[in-house]
Structure formats: structure tokens, C-alpha cells
Amino acid sequence: QVQLVQSGAGVKKPGSSVKVSCKASGGTFNSYPFSWVRQAPGQGLEWVGGIIPMFGTTNYAQKFQGRVTIIADESTSTVYMELSSLKYEDTAVYYCARVNGLVMIIPVGAFDLWGQGTMVTVSA
């Protein structure tokens, strides 16, 4: 059974960076795209960006362009999301999620598997 296991929670200072990992175990890794979604406390879901490990191609929400970097390490079946220049409003639970389809080089599908979430708190 495929599982996505994320790194632990952390507290970061404003202006610093955070890197969250998401390791896929028990299944094929590079056949699927992955996305990152965040959820601020008591709020809804917001897509941050995604990657297709097979091609290394990324796609970021305009809101995070220039601050977010998503990479994949196929040797360890791990996807990483790094967010820089952290602001208080970046405080959120960050989830990785697998996209359940790929057509040519385009992710096509819903998010069928989710990590447990990583709480990132931005605090001075």
C-alpha cells in the first residue's frame, strides 16, 4: 500500500526558509505527478504547486512564484517543497498529494493520496 510520509512540524522565523519532505513508500514513484497544498489554521485548501518527477517539470501558483521550489529525488522517492522569505501568513499545514493521472507531460487527475501534513509555524 502506497503511503506518503512527510517530515515533522517546525517553527521558523519571518524571512527564513522551510523545506518539507514527502517520501512515497510501497509503490511506483515517478509514474505520478505530485502537488503541494496548504491549509492555514481554520481555513480552506490552497494549491501551492506541483512536479512531475519523471520529467522534473514544475508548475507553481502565481502567488508563490519566486518563493517556492519543488524538487523530486527519484533515488529516494521523495518530493521536497521549499518556501523562502517566510511571512506570518505562511503559517499553515502543508500537505503533499499524489495526482492520479498523467497525459503526455500534463498532470491530469484528482489528488488520490495525501501525506499526513506538516505544520509550519512562522513566529518571531
Place this chain on the structure above:
Amino acid sequence: DIVMTQSPDSLAVSLGERATINCKSGQTILYSSDNKNYLAWYQQKSGQPPKLLIHWASTRESGVPDRFSGSGSGTDFTLTISSLQAEDVAVYYCQQYYSTPYTFGQGTMLEIK
């Protein structure tokens, strides 16, 4: 960006009764080349990650009870729980994956009356 709007924001339904949640997209999410609606429904229980219930607007994910069903096309969609169970208390989100940025509705909180 495609705006997804859910209604209502919250809903209280008696056990065994029907629950209906609506989702409207700001533009069509029906892709003409494959005639598929690029819409998913998720259930999120307190303290847990979202769980995929329905994709392609009406295809139930494996293992999801058949009391959950999705319908609609184009810009208007509905999630129906035919007979509410206690374990269905959660927040429900619709999501479009027609184009990036993928966007979610604001969520509908479902409670027991």
C-alpha cells in the same frame, strides 16, 4: 484563476436523511476533447488530511461507500449523501483540476442535526 463557490457554507442534517452540497465553477470545467468534467470532491475530518471521494464529477473512488454520489456538468455540480451516517461529519471541498492553479471551494461543514 477558476473560482469555485460552494453552498451552503454549513449544513445540519438528521441521521439517515439526505445531505446535498453544491459547487459552482466560474467557467466550464468540462473538457470538450474527452467530455469529462475535471471536478473532484474531498472529505476532511478534523485533524486529518483530505480524502478523495469523487473524481471526474461522478466517479466514486475505490472504497468510498455508495451513499456518496456526485453529479453535474459544465459549471454546476452536486455531492449527495443519500443517508447520513455519524461518521460523515466533516468538511467537504470541491476542486477543479481543469487548469492550474488548481482551486478549491471554500468548504461546507456538515453536522448532525
